Amino acid sequence: MLLCVSASHKTASFDLLERLSVPTTPVAPLIAAHDECVQGAVVVATCNRFEAYVDMDEPVTAAVAVGVEATLSAIEAATGVPASELEGSYTVLGGGDVAEHLFSVASGLESVVVGEGEIAGQVRRALTESRQVGTTSGELERLFQRASEAQRGVKNSTAIGRAGRSLVRLGLELADSRIADWSTQRVLLVGTGAYAAATVAALRDQGAEDISVHSPSGRATKFAAKHGLRAVSAETFPAAVAHADLVITCTTSETHVVSAATFAAGRTAAEAAAPASVGCPVDHSGRRLVIDLGLPRNVDPDVATVPGVDLLDLETIRLHAPLEELQATDAARDLVRDAARRFASVGERKNITPAVVALRAHVFGVLDAEVERVRARGDEGGQTEQALRHLVGVLLHTPTTRAHELAESGRGDEYVSALSALFGIEVAPETPASRIADAG
Numbered sequence: 001m002l003l004c005v006s007a008s009h010k011t012a013s014f015d016l017l018e019r020l021s022v023p024t025t026p027v028a029p030l031i032a033a034h035d036e037c038v039q040g041a042v043v044v045a046t047c048n049r050f051e052a053y054v055d056m057d058e059p060v061t062a063a064v065a066v067g068v069e070a071t072l073s074a075i076e077a078a079t080g081v082p083a084s085e086l087e088g089s090y091t092v093l094g095g096g097d098v099a100e101h102l103f104s105v106a107s108g109l110e111s112v113v114v115g116e117g118e119i120a121g122q123v124r125r126a127l128t129e130s131r132q133v134g135t136t137s138g139e140l141e142r143l144f145q146r147a148s149e150a151q152r153g154v155k156n157s158t159a160i161g162r163a164g165r166s167l168v169r170l171g172l173e174l175a176d177s178r179i180a181d182w183s184t185q186r187v188l189l190v191g192t193g194a195y196a197a198a199t200v201a202a203l204r205d206q207g208a209e210d211i212s213v214h215s216p217s218g219r220a221t222k223f224a225a226k227h228g229l230r231a232v233s234a235e236t237f238p239a240a241v242a243h244a245d246l247v248i249t250c251t252t253s254e255t256h257v258v259s260a261a262t263f264a265a266g267r268t269a270a271e272a273a274a275p276a277s278v279g280c281p282v283d284h285s286g287r288r289l290v291i292d293l294g295l296p297r298n299v300d301p302d303v304a305t306v307p308g309v310d311l312l313d314l315e316t317i318r319l320h321a322p323l324e325e326l327q328a329t330d331a332a333r334d335l336v337r338d339a340a341r342r343f344a345s346v347g348e349r350k351n352i353t354p355a356v357v358a359l360r361a362h363v364f365g366v367l368d369a370e371v372e373r374v375r376a377r378g379d380e381g382g383q384t385e386q387a388l389r390h391l392v393g394v395l396l397h398t399p400t401t402r403a404h405e406l407a408e409s410g411r412g413d414e415y416v417s418a419l420s421a422l423f424g425i426e427v428a429p430e431t432p433a434s435r436i437a438d439a440g
Contacts (some may be wrong), residue, residue: 001056002139003067004093004101008049009112012089014315016081018296020050022254023078027052028135030074037063038070040137042130042144044105046122047167047295047314048112050075053102053144055137064094099143100340103150107336108160112318113170115160118194120151143343150339160332168195168250169202171291171317175246178289178310182207188232188244189213190257192223195250195293200227203248212240216253239273242266247290249298258290259300263309355403355416355427360396362425367392 007020023045031041031052039055052071056063072083093101101110106123108115127144130136154160179185187208189196192215203211213220214232224231232240241247241262249258288306292299292313304311367388374384406415419425 001063001094002098002143003054003056003064004051004098005054005068005071005090006049006051006093006101007086007090008051008110009318010110011091012050012086014048014295014313014318016085016089017048017050019081020075020079021045021047021295023075024080025078026129026133027074027078028130029133030077031070032135034070034073035066037066040130040140041071041135042126042140044123044126046119047293048318049105049110051105053098053140055139064092068092096340096344099146099343100337102143102147103336103339103343104333106147106151107154107332108151109154109332109336112314113167116167117155118167118198120148120155121194123147123151146339146343150336153339154332154335157335158332167293167314167317168199170320171248171293171312172202172206174312174317174320175289175291176206178287179246183209185210185245186243187211187246187248188240189229190247190249190298191215191251191294192217192219193250193252196223197227199248199250199293200229212244214240216251216257238262238266239269240266242270245286245288247288248293249291250293251298253294253298254296256300257294257298258292258303260302260306263303263306355412355419358425358427359399359403359419359423362423363392363396 007017009017012020026043027045028041028043031043031054032038037057039057041055042053044051044053052074054067054071056067072086075086076082102123104110106120108117108119111119123144127136127141130140176182182203185208187203187210189199189203189211190213191199192213196213200211212230212232213224213227214234214237215223220231220233223229241258243266247258251257286308288309290299290303290309290311292311295314297313299311299313301311303309370388371385374388379385403412403415406412416427419427
């Protein structure tokens with residue numbers, strides 16, 4: 001049974017999501033080690049969501065409760081956030097709802113800005129990371145692989161990807177109202193990851209030309225050479241911050257990389273470097289904008305107190321997301337629902353297989369006994385045996401087809417009950433009936 005414990009920008013504050021995004025240890029192994037009935041776990045943690053996908057051994061009583069307990073316990077151990085604090089900030093999905101939710105997430109339909117493309121890669125990386133720590137299961141592998149297929153289907157068949165804007169581009173659009181000419185802007189980018197590359201592309205689309213980059217981890221020179229930028233060293237970073245018209249941060253640093261103190265140090269350095277003949281302080285009266293795309297936050301909130309500096313963070317960007325982008329198109333939703341139905345259909349077919357095998361084993365057991373009796377009486381040329389085997393094959397065709405049809409419609413338990421009532425066949429513990437009972 002699949003289970004999803006989800007905390008997202010729709011249910012939790014960014015402060016809470018920020019704390020969940022910096023575990024001291026990987027969360028998935030802690031979930032998997034909680035109880036032997038946990039078959040596997042994959043954790044998707046992004047700037048606006050924290051979700052644990054858990055594969056539970058269904059015959060276990062109260063599997064949902066055990067899975068949730070395992071997840072909350074792991075979160076507390078890895079992040080220090082107690083279950084009591086999470087109360088009301090997460091939702092629990094089970095059964096077929098899990099696939100539809102993940103497919104929607106991977107397709108960007110649940111993002112702050114509907115249709116943003118970064119989430120697809122984050123979902124794929126979540127599966128890769130769980131493989132590396134050994135916490136995936138066959139069903140989780142199938143779930144995440146189908147999620148990627150669903151995402152590609154939505155991207156290729158609808159306009160949602162083209163219409164949706166990434167957080168980076170939305171942040172720049174919000175900044176656009178206060179920037180008359182992007183070509184004159186001194187832009188400082190802090191970070192060298194995937195978001196940074198997307199930011200460079202978006203800035204150039206806006207017309208920005210003067211772009212420099214700093215990396216807290218020391219990768220600025222390589223990134224600058226690749227993208228045709230100027231690298232900023234740690235020593236000159238404060239001055240670059242104070243000098244920039246626009247600072248954009250998008251690093252994975254767990255500490256603030258820009259603060260009011262950074263501006264103060266940079267302005268002091270600028271004053272000291274100014275020629276003595278100037279006779280007046282360096283002018284810092286122009287408006288500056290800082291866009292913080294990091295989670296955890298890259299920018300100390302005290303930056304908003306610096307004179308002449310405006311701070312735009314993820315929380316603000318989310319609040320300004322255009323209304324039309326808060327809803328996905330009907331076509332994209334329909335594609336996701338259809339993909340989820342197909343996923344469930346294949347799963348139910350797998351679940352009904354033990355019942356179909358049990359019926360065939362019962363019928364062929366009866367057939368073999370009858371064939372032995374016929375042989376003992378002298379079946380010249382094996383014609384009677386051939387006729388009997390053909391008849392049994394024809395008779396089994398409809399029950400087998402019907403089993404798959406019932407399974408796909410969620411009525412596999414009726415098939416199992418019929419086998420018991422008509423033939424006295426009792427299917428092994430992992431049956432559709434037990435799955436449905438546990439899911440409820």
